[in-house]
Amino acid sequence: ISTTSGLSESGVLHPLQRAFLDTFATQCGFCTPGMLMAAKVLLDHTPNPSRDEVVEALSGNICRCTGYEPIIQAVLTAARSNSQNAA
Template structure:
């Protein structure tokens, strides 16, 4: 099978590699460039554990063909912190006990970040809608929703 050249930005750095046709973005991120923050959950787009931002929009990396991201900006959980400083969403998740087993957390955080980047003052219903594609089997969702709302408040206070 012929390899396809692929170039994109990953968490602010340029990446250039060759991929097999039909390879999904999750495989590229985890197996080819070593970013283990997007999680493999169901592999069918039903759980949200693999959520990443592509040009600022939340996408399921297990359903995204790698060859479609050429020239685009991919952001994963590994890219949202500022050096040793956690992103306000990460801090809020810790403070509100929004992560228990932690498996869904990267996808939840990325879906929440996409929301807060486009809407810094979301309502509770907007938070629920934004994370609705992400399954959590541990928290019951309330701590996650509260953490996102708290992060929004904190981000507005910093601005």
């Protein structure tokens, strides 16, 4: 079983966690674990997703605080970060 606690390694935040913080994608925090894990599955299978692919991947999670845009931007930011680190 994978959880958000297992995303970081040796105290270093996973790129998704960092992107969520940097883009202010967390507010109340209720939906954050589900959003992070759905985004991780997406990026594991589709390292450079389109905006529409991100929206589809997150569609099973409901957020009442952010309006989704910061969350979508966080996932796209993490994807760009991963692709730059891989280059």
